Amino acid sequence: MEHLPSAEAKMKKNRCFTCFDCPNCFHTLSVRATTRSLDDSQPKTSSKHYYLACFFCRWTTRDVGIPDQVAATGNWPVKENPHQELLTSFLDHYKIVAMRERSEKEKKPFVLRRGYTSYTEKFGLTNMIARKRAGLPSLPLAGKDINPANLPAITPCVASETVEPLSDTFFTEPPDLTKITTISQRHANPMLQAVSTSGLHPQHRHFYIKRSLRCRSCEHNVSKPEYNPGSIKFKIQLAAYYHMPEIRVMTFEPLMAGRSCEIILKLTNPTLHLTSLQFSPPAKNNKGGSVEVVSGDPPKKSIDVPQPVVVEGVNSKIELPICPVVLPPRDDAAEYDDTGDTHNFQDDPKIVVWRKGNKAAVKFIITPDDGLQPGTDVIFSFALEYGYVNTMQTVEVKQPQRAEMQVNVFIAPGKILGAIEE
Amino acid sequence: MATSSHGKDVRISQGAVVCMDCKLEGPITVGPRTVIHPKACITAEGGPIIIGENNIFEEQCVIKHKLDGETKGRPQTLNIGSNNVFEVGCIVLSKAIGDNNIFEAKSFVGPDVEVGHGCIIGAGVSLQLPEKLPDNVIVTGSQYNRTIAADRPPPQTLQLDFLTKVLPNYHHLRRPKDRPNVL
Numbered sequence: 362m363e364h365l366p367s368a369e370a371k372m373k374k375n376r377c378f379t380c381f382d383c384p385n386c387f388h389t390l391s392v393r394a395t396t397r398s399l400d401d402s403q404p405k406t407s408s409k410h411y412y413l414a415c416f417f418c419r420w421t422t423r424d425v426g427i428p429d430q431v432a433a434t435g436n437w438p439v440k441e442n443p444h445q446e447l448l449t450s451f452l453d454h455y456k457i458v459a460m461r462e463r464s465e466k467e468k469k470p471f472v473l474r475r476g477y478t479s480y481t482e483k484f485g486l487t488n489m490i491a492r493k494r495a496g497l498p499s500l501p502l503a504g505k506d507i508n509p510a511n512l513p514a515i516t517p518c519v520a521s522e523t524v525e526p527l528s529d530t531f532f533t534e535p536p537d538l539t540k541i542t543t544i545s546q547r548h549a550n551p552m553l554q555a556v557s558t559s560g561l562h563p564q565h566r567h568f569y570i571k572r573s574l575r576c577r578s579c580e581h582n583v584s585k586p587e588y589n590p591g592s593i594k595f596k597i598q599l600a601a602y603y604h605m606p607e608i609r610v611m612t613f614e615p616l617m618a619g620r621s622c623e624i625i626l627k628l629t630n631p632t633l634h635l636t637s638l639q640f641s642p643p644a645k646n647n648k649g650g651s652v653e654v655v656s657g658d659p660p661k662k663s664i665d666v667p668q669p670v671v672v673e674g675v676n677s678k679i680e681l682p683i684c685p686v687v688l689p690p691r692d693d694a695a696e697y698d699d700t701g702d703t704h705n706f707q708d709d710p711k712i713v714v715w716r717k718g719n720k721a722a723v724k725f726i727i728t729p730d731d732g733l734q735p736g737t738d739v740i741f742s743f744a745l746e747y748g749y750v751n752t753m754q755t756v757e758v759k760q761p762q763r764a765e766m767q768v769n770v771f772i773a774p775g776k777i778l779g780a781i782e783e
Numbered sequence: 784m785a786t787s788s789h790g791k792d793v794r795i796s797q798g799a800v801v802c803m804d805c806k807l808e809g810p811i812t813v814g815p816r817t818v819i820h821p822k823a824c825i826t827a828e829g830g831p832i833i834i835g836e837n838n839i840f841e842e843q844c845v846i847k848h849k850l851d852g853e854t855k856g857r858p859q860t861l862n863i864g865s866n867n868v869f870e871v872g873c874i875v876l877s878k879a880i881g882d883n884n885i886f887e888a889k890s891f892v893g894p895d896v897e898v899g900h901g902c903i904i905g906a907g908v909s910l911q912l913p914e915k916l917p918d919n920v921i922v923t924g925s926q927y928n929r930t931i932a933a934d935r936p937p938p939q940t941l942q943l944d945f946l947t948k949v950l951p952n953y954h955h956l957r958r959p960k961d962r963p964n965v966l
Contacts, residue, residue, distance in 0.1 A: 386923060418921060418924065539931045540931070
């Protein structure tokens with residue numbers, strides 16, 4: 362991971378100049394060292410030699426005959442693109458063509474204005490603008506000639522009729538799959554596209570970048586595409602994650618159609634204010650609240666996927682705890698406090714099975730509907746009411762506001778295992 | 784000795800480090816300088832298991848030698864070669880294991896797989912079909928990609944030295960029995 366401004370990253374072709382990818386399985390290669398005596402006659406003069414190895418698939422640079430390096434940072438040989446010269450000549454050619462077209466475009470609007478030269482001294486027109494007005498190329502091109510005759514010559518690619526014939530044994534011998542590269546291995550290095558595994562060559566690692574993410578309604582930038590890993594925070598800290606009680610599935614009994622089973626949900630209060638949770642049957646027309654979907658696996662699906670999740674039909678009945686559950690505020694220091702809880706909550710042990718800090722595990726009883734086929738996803742839902750303290754200061758209201766919020770929660774803990782045998 | 788379930792037919796050679804807390808069942812011979820971590824499980828149901836030198840059996844690994852249907856209950860010996868590493872949580876039911884193999888964490892090798900020499904079974908790889916693994920094969924990844932390495936993985940000498948030094952500090956060991964070397 363490196364701190365890089367985007368311009369520099371672009372200059373390095375978006376690749377890290379110190380790290381390499383395994384050409385076999387695309388993991389990052391690690392440097393390994395071996396001590397080896399230089400000469401058998403002088404066993405004492407040993408030196409360290411370094412090679413790159415993949416700890417995952419055990420591929421090493423020794424496999425493909427890349428010589429070991431004396432320095433750990435290595436000047437690792439990088440295989441040059443065999444068509445490099447041709448490509449650069451194309452690039453140079455088209456750069457100049459593009460510049461010429463651009464300068465011609467800029468020329469047109471000024472055709473009508475003539476006789477500007479008399480003003481140049483009066484108004485002190487800069488050299489730059491004068492050149493532009495005159496239809497001359499701006500400075501970057503100043504040294505180069507854009508005469509069409511002086512374009513760098515390019516040789517067009519020619520399709521050849523003759524293709525190297527396959528070897529005689531190609532159809533008769535079974536292929537040795539361990540020696541032939543896979544499609545993805547070839548595509549990972551498009552300029553070389555080695556056919557056999559002995560031609561694989563490590564490549565510089567691509568930079569990772571954060572994905573740009575905008576708010577769906579207000580179009581603010583929530584997460585900017587940056588190379589800098591130091592700023593991993595969201596630009597706007599208004600994600601529901603910081604304000605809503607978090608619900609996670611802890612454990613549940615095997616799900617059988619028509620049989621009630623216990624499910625234990627872990628509720629976490631992420632805010633700095635005490636809150637009280639109540640459970641009720643899901644509200645039908647709940648327009649104020651948003652819909653949060655917590656699926657059993659993976660648990661944070663709703664954050665990874667920005668698409669709104671389509672909620673399918675609920676197919677289970679649920680027995681909700683009647684009494685409210687109080688969650689104390691989040692306390693970062695409490696994580697390291699082993700002395701036990703100082704809070705004295707009068708919890709019904711039948712409902713709250715476990716409690717620590719701002720977390721509590723609450724027991725629910727769900728009954729998947731009769732006649733559900735094994736393998737169908739079980740979905741149940743309830744409405745979660747929680748007290749929320751709005752600390753955002755506005756012009757009118759300076760005091761924190763308390764509000765009762767209600768959201769519908771849909772949970773798909775898993776699939777039906779089987780029907781009960783009767 | 785509550786958890787020790789090894790009978791009289793477990794023979795431990797000099798220099799081997801076998802923790803008390805592992806499960807050894809049936810006639811098992813442990814070769815010199817072999818390290819068996821606590822919570823490893825080696826069961827010899829279908830005949831004796833003979834373990835060679837310099838092997839490492841890590842925690843929660845399961846080596847099972849089951850009765851084979853073909854041999855009609857006649858005991859067959861399972862020979863485990865030298866310099867093998869059985870990493871955490873691997874399950875090996877193989878009938879033959881050579882030298883210098885590495886069974887990475889959570890790998891599974893079925894009973895009809897013959898493991899040669901220098902094979903590396905990657906983490907999470909499950910081999911269930913009958914086959915004979917060629918030497919120096921490396922099976923890795925979710926697609927079980929196979930490659931053939933140029934040479935065998937190097938023996939874990941440093942790790943073995945470290946384990947033989949450190950394990951006795953924190954675990955009770957099974958002592959090798961003083962008895963003449965006769966089978």
